[in-house]
Amino acid sequence: MASEKTGGVQAVSRALGLLKRLGAATEGQRVSDLAVQAGLAVSTTHRLLTTLEHSGFAHFEPTTSKWHVGHEAFAVGASYVQKRSYVAPALTYLRRLRDETRETANLGHLDDGHLVTLSQVESREIMRAISPPGGRVPATCSAMGKALLATWPDAQIAEFCDRHGFPTMTPRSVDGLSALMDQITHIRAQGYAVDNEEHARGLRCLAAPVWGPDGDAVCAISVSAMMMRLTGEMTEVVARRVVTAASELTEKIGGKRAEWPLPT
Numbered sequence: 527m528a529s530e531k532t533g534g535v536q537a538v539s540r541a542l543g544l545l546k547r548l549g550a551a552t553e554g555q556r557v558s559d560l561a562v563q564a565g566l567a568v569s570t571t572h573r574l575l576t577t578l579e580h581s582g583f584a585h586f587e588p589t590t591s592k593w594h595v596g597h598e599a600f601a602v603g604a605s606y607v608q609k610r611s612y613v614a615p616a617l618t619y620l621r622r623l624r625d626e627t628r629e630t631a632n633l634g635h636l637d638d639g640h641l642v643t644l645s646q647v648e649s650r651e652i653m654r655a656i657s658p659p660g661g662r663v664p665a666t667c668s669a670m671g672k673a674l675l676a677t678w679p680d681a682q683i684a685e686f687c688d689r690h691g692f693p694t695m696t697p698r699s700v701d702g703l704s705a706l707m708d709q710i711t712h713i714r715a716q717g718y719a720v721d722n723e724e725h726a727r728g729l730r731c732l733a734a735p736v737w738g739p740d741g742d743a744v745c746a747i748s749v750s751a752m753m754m755r756l757t758g759e760m761t762e763v764v765a766r767r768v769v770t771a772a773s774e775l776t777e778k779i780g781g782k783r784a785e786w787p788l789p790t
Contacts, residue, residue, distance in 0.1 A: 540566065541574045545583055545599060549660060554592030612736060612745055613645050615778045619747065619771040620647040627764050629751035631771075632731075634670040635744065637662075639690035641671035644745065664693040666700045669721035669733035670746035675706075676713040677735050677743040677784070683710065699724045718765045719746075723753065730756045732765045734772035737781035744781070747772045 543564055548555060555563075561571040575593055578584035582598030616633045623631035624647040633645040640662040665671030666687070675683050684703060692701050700706045713719045721731040733748035749756075749764050756764060776783055 537574065540564065540570070541578055544571065544574055545578060545595070548584060548593055548595045549599070554587060554590060554594045556592055560593065612738075612775065612779050616645055616736075616745075616747065616775055617647070619775050620645060623647070623747070623749055623767060623771050624649060626767055627749050627751070629749050629756070629764070632670065632733075632748045632750060634668070634746055634748070636665055636671060636674050639665060639686070641665050641668040641674075641746075649751070663725055664695065664699075665690070666692055666706055667695045667721070667725045669719045669731035669750075670748045672700075672706075672709060672713060672721070673719035673733040673735045673746045673748075674743050676710045676719065677737075680707070680710075683707070695725055696723055696727055698722060716765075717769050720761075720765075721750075728753055730761070732756075732761065732768050734765075734769045736772045736779075737776045737783045739780045739782060741782045741784040747775065 544560055547560055547563055557572050557575060558568055560566075560575070561568045564571060566574075575584050575586070579586060579596065582596045584599075585594045585596040586592075587594060613633065620631040620633060623629075628649060630649040631647045632643055634641045634643045636642075641664075643659050643661045643663075646659055663671065665675060675686065678686070683706070687703050687706065692699070692706075694701060700709065709719070718732055718734045721729070721733075723729060725731065729750060730753045731748050731750040733746045735743035736745045736747060738744035747768055749768050751764075773783070775781075
């Protein structure tokens with residue numbers, strides 16, 4: 527009985543792992559490629575994908591011989607988003623930011639040490655910055671993550687960093703508490719956070735927090751763009767628009783902007 531339970535848990539874990547890989551592959555994946563990535567036999571991978579397909583969580587496209595995320599995965603993901611009352615109202619402000627700046631506008635929140643993108647309105651530029659909804663980035667490598675952390679007391683930020691560390695995604699990622707707190711000081715002073723190639727090379731992101739009814743920051747809004755387009759005075763112009771959008775969303779959801787905490 528114990529071996530059956532262990533085998534069942536392993537199968538579920540493997541299936542969920544495949545589902546995550548499908549979610550990250552916008553163009554779909556061939557079963558052979560998925561098998562290599564997951565370290566599984568092709569036969570095992572195909573059996574798990576077929577099981578997911580029967581439940582609507584995966585879909586096979588015969589014309590390309592590729593597997594994609596199924597409609598049930600979307601339904602489950604949508605229910606997660608719907609529980610957050612700020613996601614739907616945010617779309618108005620994200621679209622406006624995209625139209626005003628011509629760059630990608632994003633909404634995200636913190637989850638277990640990461641910044642998770644909840645919603646996004648893509649830039650229409652050919653070269654554009656995109657971290658698709660559901661994408662996870664270490665909070666300290668993200669403008670939205672740092673904007674939210676900056677609303678916490680210093681002691682809580684230190685505890686967070688002690689627990690999650692400082693994962694690095696580029697040579698410019700924050701690599702220690704002292705460096706992070708220097709940025710936090712600037713964020714509190716100017717009202718927005720900046721990611722200068724800390725998440726991805728060539729990418730700049732500007733973000734501001736959105737406050738909930740209880741006075742805590744519940745999510746953040748950002749604009750992300752290629753650095754060659756977001757320079758000089760344009761950075762300040764876009765930052766002000768991001769701050770305005772975050773303030774208006776705060777008001778829309780009945781939020782109460784708290785004073786950003788003093789060092790403790």
